[in-house]
Amino acid sequence: xxxxxxxxxxxxxxxxxxxxxxxxxxxxxxxxxxxxxxxxxxxxxxxxxxxxxxxxxxxxxxxxxxxxxxxxxxxxxxxxxxxxxxxxxxxxxxxxxxxxxxxxxxxxxxxxxxxxxxxxxxxxxxxxxxxxxxxxxxxxxx
Numbered sequence: 745x746x747x748x749x750x751x752x753x754x755x756x757x758x759x760x761x762x763x764x765x766x767x768x769x770x771x772x773x774x775x776x777x778x779x780x781x782x783x784x785x786x787x788x789x790x791x792x793x794x795x796x797x798x799x800x801x802x803x804x805x806x807x808x809x810x811x812x813x814x815x816x817x818x819x820x821x822x823x824x825x826x827x828x829x830x831x832x833x834x835x836x837x838x839x840x841x842x843x844x845x846x847x848x849x850x851x852x853x854x855x856x857x858x859x860x861x862x863x864x865x866x867x868x869x870x871x872x873x874x875x876x877x878x879x880x881x882x883x884x885x886x
Contacts, residue, residue, distance in 0.1 A: 766821070766822070766825065767825060767839065770782075770822070770825050770826055770829050771829060773826075774826075774829055774830075774833070782826065785826060785830060786830060787827060787830060787831070790823060790826065790827050790830070793823055794820070794823050794824075794827070797816060797819045797820045797823055798820065800812075800816045800819070801813065801816040801817060801819075801820055803816075804816050825839070828842050849880075852876060852880070853873055853876050853877065855872070855876075856869065856872070
């Protein structure tokens with residue numbers, strides 16, 4: 745048995761609960777009694793941390809170091825949620841906007857899964873993806 749095969753963990757709460765707890769933690773860290781480092785973060789200041797964590801994530805993938813990969817993906821998730829909170833506080837967008845946008849995009853770009861198109865050829869799927877992406881960039885929906 746592969747030690748990295750996901751196993752059901754009945755001791756862990758549902759993912760929705762864990763995600764909510766992480767989001768709440770970030771809001772607390774940015775709150776009035778929060779951490780000075782977290783409070784002072786901006787889009788500009790977070791760039792270097794995002795880049796560093798992405799590099800570490802790729803390294804863990806290259807090394808097939810799954811324990812480290814789990815940690816690095818957590819660091820990236822934290823920074824993504826932190827950046828989202830920064831932008832919410834500045835009136836730009838919130839977490840619901842980010843989740844709605846990416847869910848809609850993935851559904852639009854996978855008509856072979858969520859629509860009436862049938863295709864299992866990866867080359868054709870890549871062409872379809874790029875065509876849909878190009879239409880989106882021109883302000884059209886598919």
